[in-house]
Amino acid sequence: MFFKGSFIIMQFNSNFRKIYLVFIYFFVFISGSAGLIYEVVWQKYLSRLLGSDSTGSAIILAVFLGGLSCGYYIFGKLSTKIKNTFRFYAFLELGIGAWGIIFPRLFSAIFSATYTWSFSPPVLIVIQGLVCTIILIGIPTILMGGTIPILVRGISRTLDESTKIHAFLYGINTAGAFIGTLAAGFLLIPVIGLPLTVMTSAMMNIMIALFFYFTSHFAPKIALLPDYDKEVVLKNQEQKDVREISKLRYSPSFLYAIAFLSGFYVMALENVIMRLVGLSIGSSSYSFTMVVSSFIFSIAAGSLIVGKMKNIPRSLLFFNQICITFFLILIYLTLDSWPYLAHVLRVSFQSNDAGFIAYWVSTFLVLLLTLFIPAGLMGATVPIAFHEIKRDFTLIGKYSGYLFSFNTIGNLIGSLAGGIILYNFMDIPEIFSLTILMASISSILAGSSLSKKHLAWSGILTAFSIFLLLKTPAYDKSHFVKGTFRIREAQASSFNGPRNFFKNHLLNMKVLYYDDGSDSTVSVISFIKLQKILDFPSLSIMVNGKSDSSTTGDVYTIKLLAHIPALLAQNRGKVMIIGLCTGVTAGEISLYPDVKRIDVAEISNSVIKALPIFSKANHNIHKDKRLHIHFGDAFRIIGRSKERWDIIISEPSNPWVTGVDALFTIEFYDLVKEHLASNGILMQWIHRYESRPEVVGMVINTLRNEFNNLYVFIANEGDLLILASNYSISKEDLKKASKNFENFQKVRDSLSILGISSFDSILVRQLWTSGYADYYFRDYGLQTMDNPRLHYMAGKQFFMGSYIADDFFLSADSAFYVDEYLMTLLNPSWATSPITSTDLEMFLRSFNKELGGDFHPITESLKFKKILSDFEEFSNFSETWQKKISPEIFKIITNLGSEKGEKGGGEGNNLGSEREGSAKEKNNLGSGEEGSGEEVWKKAGLWDLPLRKKVEVMEKYIAKTRNWIIPYPLDGLKSLLTDCIKKESNAQENNWCRIKYAHLLSWTPGGIEEAKKSLKSLIINSKGDAILNEQDKILLKSVIFRIERLELVEKERKRK
Structure with missing residues (x-):
């Protein structure tokens, strides 16, 4: 009975230990998740200090x-x-959790304390960057x-069991890191922002701490509960002879070297794979x-598999390294097919929400299928090495x-070398080959402890790796x-294999330059068919x-x-340009004789090296002594500079590209304001293609929160240009600009290529004013460093290939703000006067279709x-055009005739049959024919x-x-509604007319007060409610809502 009772107690203890281990492994999983979330969040925080370029990332x-x-x-x-x-x-x-809680405030304190630090490359960025980064994340890491x-x-509990425990802890912690990566990239940062994300991780750490603390008084007893399996007891006894065991093991120095090499080629390979995947998708x-x-x-799977192995043969480490080398060679042979395979994968999914999710799930599965074996074997390396190096139970930690x-x-x-340093000497395939070589060297170290045969096999693979390199x-x-990655629909050659696909994809294209730099892969290509359009070649700079x-x-x-x-x-002595690209923007600035200095911030050294290739298009700007190119992240360069510029031009890449969204944040625009000279201006680029109103709206709203005045122009069908300033452009400024346009011959010659021959041809491209932006974009949210939603929104729209409709950019509501447009300010008669044939020809010539x-x-x-100006000209246009701009409807809207006939009324009334009188407001634009009678109404349908x-x-x-270009009067429609208000006896219909009249007035400058009067005059019932149907x-x-918002905007603008 004694032995039976003891066995039951022991069995209970053993089961209890297993349950406790489940909790331990769960919290280890959570700890891994928190760790990767921290890494992602800290990277984004610290990029504000050090920049998002390769140097900052390396530090x-x-x-x-x-x-x-x-x-x-x-x-x-x-x-x-x-x-x-x-x-x-x-x-x-x-400790980790507590640091996470204080991190946002600590970062703010460090950011403020180091505000005067320059972080200048190449020395100070390293010294000052290391100091700040060590203070901020040294202790928690x-x-x-x-x-x-x-x-x-x-x-x-035992030396043998430690292999399993080590592998399981490593694997489960890494599996948690896998979930943390996905959570940070797809959920936490896009939804709740950086501060709450880091706080979430901190709470996870504190939860783990509480569990281990409150169970710590009995945890060691549970962890060390004996296992009464006889075989295990015998093994425990055998482990006492440490010397005998050690004779069968690898040299510790070799195992440490293998662990080092494994770490090197894993990170170098991961960096190269990131670049290849970025180039492909x-x-x-x-x-x-x-x-x-x-x-x-x-890696997690590989570690867990080792933990499940009952017996680990001595040769396993060697075969592990040999297999890694072999599978990396197989992957290497497929690399230049990845863009094609990515294309096939992309065109297999529709461009919608469901397709977006399915595509990224499939992308993950394809990458997993490609990397699972080699990366899994890499994940097994350290656990196997641990199994081989352990000698004394008390020293396993x-x-x-x-x-x-x-x-x-x-x-x-490996990360520094494979992500930065080696790109000074090698291209992507060579770095990939180097990782293969490192794995093969690791196999030599493992094989040298086994036999000459093992060493020979590893030597052969090493020789082949050197050949690849x-x-x-x-x-x-x-x-x-x-x-x-921008091809979203299947092409004729999509499923004909890589050779045929690339033959079509690269047709009429010549590669003039190619460089795998530390920050990006840059190439310059020439499109042969387009070369004859302009005096200079048609060249494109391709980044990743x-x-x-x-x-062109x-x-x-x-x-x-x-x-x-x-x-x-007002001044243009000093100009800063963010993004070098082809150098054309800098070259155009150089045409102004009073520009004394042109600074350019460029994050890619490969782009800088390509500048001379575009010399014919950019006026040889690389030879201009006024040009000063700053290599690095623009956020850091501008933020740490002591310069003040008259003009800052921001033309970065698309915000869906990693790191670029920081240049659209409130924090960045705040830096820009600080570094603008008195009455300086900012010019911001943003794209319309692969976008939605939410993306453009967020950029506009973020800018309007930092600048009092915005002037938005359309450059071509895909690009918007936003001029931002804290002063209003006056009529005198416009006259001066027009005079400069006429006086600067080089400027006129350069713009004549676009067909732009007058200053008015530029002003006519304006889409929105400050008032328009204040009204329509105030609810679109803000892009901040703490809540970087723009990047994720833009990334989703990039996948979908979204395109914003034309009416979003030039709507009827713009007529309300006609007096704010620069064209009207310079030419007061613009709103009320037609344009001549000469002016029309001039304007149309400036919208060159061939050049986009x-x-x-x-x-x-x-x-x-x-x-x-002449209704007769309607007949000169196509039937489709005439249908779209029906002259009859136009005549009725602008100046309703006096003879409408009895059938003109609506819904049981004859309101369309008479007109009380012609509108008093007359102008030259759209005054049309008087007396639009029954015939006109019938023609209008x-x-x-x-x-x-x-x-x-x-x-x-x-x-x-x-x-705003054709803000024709609405007198006829107003008359129709006022007739209704005066004559309609049905209270519900009368009220509808009053509301519609108020709505119409809200579209008219200066009509707000009259609109409010119309609403106040609504007919009410005995309860005091307006008599209306639900609609x-x-x-x-x-x-x-519209009236109240217009008044709110007006009050805010007066305060500004």
Whole structure:
């Protein structure tokens, strides 16, 4: 009975230990998730200090990995002296969590304290950057490094079991990191922002700390509960002879070297894979997240598999390294097909929300399928090495810490070398080949401890790896020049294999320059067919497979980016340009004789090296002594500079590209304001293609929160140019600009290529004013460093290939702000006068279709404006055009005739049959023929329609044709509604007319007070409520909302 009772107690204890281990592994998983979330968040925070270029990223990564390595080493050594490892572990997690809570405030304090620091490359950026980064993340990363060694020592009961425990802890912690990567990239940062994300991680650490602290008084007893399996007891006894076991093991120095090499080639390979995937599917945070998560998942799986192995043969480490080398060679042979495979994957999904999710899930699975075996084998390396190095049970925490320390040092050096340094000497395929060589050298170290046969096999693979490194065969760089990620529909050659696909994809294209730099892969391509359009060649600069600028397709954008601010600025002595690209914008600025200095911030050295290739298009700007190019991140360069510029031109890449969204934040615009001279101006580029109103609206709203005045122009059908200032451009400024345009011959000659021959031809491209922006974009949210939503929104719209409709840019509501437009300010008669044939020809010539400078809403409006001077000209246009701009409806809206006939009324009334009198307001634009009678109504198709339908048709017509270019009067429609108000006896219908009249007045400058009077006069019932049907109640709310918002905007503008 005694033995039976003892067995039951022992069995209970054993089961209890297993349950406790489940909790431990769960919290280790959570700890891994928190760790990766911290890494992502800290990277984004610290990029504000150091920039998002390769130097800043290298410093951040060096401190992060260096801290982990120190933690592994320090706490691995301490693990032999700690009595209660679980309580100690609780304090580690508590320390990490506490640091996470204070981190946002600590960062703000450091940012303020170092505000006068320059962070200038190449020396100060390293010294000052290391100081700041070590202060900010040094302590928590050291604490993170202590978690695994402490737990390995705390949980393991025997020397043999420690292999399983070590592998499981490493694998589960890494699996948690996999989830943390996905959570940070797809959920936490986009939804709740950086401060709350770091706070979430901190709460996870504190939760872990509480669990281990409150269970620490009995945890060691549970962890060390004996297992009464006889075989295990015998093994425990055998382990006493440490010397005998050690004879069968690898040399510790070889194992540390393998751990180091493994760390090196894992991180170098991960960096190269990121670049290759970015070139294949686009360099967004989504692609970064996919690569990191697939690597981490595979590494976790490899470690867990080792933990499940009952017997680990001595040769396993050798075969592990041999297989890694072999599979990397297989992957290498497929690299230049990745853009094609990415294309096939992309066109397999529709461009919608469901397709977006399915595409990224499929991308992850494809990457996992590609990387699972080699990365999984990499994940098994350290656990296998730990199994081989362990000798003394009391020192297992030390062994674990030392191995991880060497492995993390390898991570650090591999990341720096494979992500930055080696790009000064090698291209992507060569760096990939180097990782293969490192794996093969690791196999030599493992094989040398086994036999000559093993050593021979590893030697053969090493020789082949050296051949790959020297020759880099089977890699066609041209496949990565022009990305396939913007092709969303299947092409004729999509499923005919890589050879046929690239033959079509690269047709009529010549590669003039290619460079794999540390920050990006840059190439310059020439499009042969387009060379004859301009005097200079048609060239495009491609950054990571995406065209960042073209001397033809983008010529309107890159020229007007310079000329609009240069002409309108009160001073232009010093100019800063963010983004070099082709150098055309800088070249256009150089045409102004009073420009004394041109600074350019460019993050890619590869782009800088390509500048001379564009010399014919950019006026040889690389030879201009006024040009000063600053290599690095613009956020850091501007923020740490002591200069003040008269003009800052920001033309970065698209905000869906990793790191670029920081240049659209409130914090960045605040820096810009601080570094603008008195009455300085900012010119900001943003794209319309692959976008939605939410993206453009957020950029506009963020700018309007920092600048009092915005002037938004359209460069071509895809690009918007936003001029921002804290002073209003006056009529005198415009006259001066017009005079400068006439006087600067080089400027006129350059713009004449675009067909722009007058200053008015630039002003007519204006889309929105400050008032318009204040009204329409105030609810679109703000882009901040703490809540960087723009990047994720833009990334999703990039996938979908979204395109914003024309009526978003030139709407009927713009007519309300006609007096604010620069054209009206310079030419007061613009709103009321038609344009001449000569002016029309001049304007249309400035919208050169061949060069992509056309924008149909403006050109059509200009044609309409010309036609309004003579109704007879309607007959000269096509039937489709006449239908769109029906002269009859126009006549009725602008100046309703006196003879409408009995059938003109609506809904049981004859309101359309009479007119009380012609409108008093007359102007030259659209005054038309008087006496638009029954014939006109019939031609317009309105004769037999009820009143509500008549008004609906007219409102649709107004929405389609009226804007600031043709702000024609609405006298006829006003008369129709006032007739209704005076004569309609049905209270409900009368009220509808009053609301519609108020709505119409809200579209008219100066009509707000009269609109409010119309609403106040609504007929009410005995309860004091306006007599309306449900639909009209909704209409009333929308009109009230518009009026209240207009008044609010007006008050805010007066305060400014």
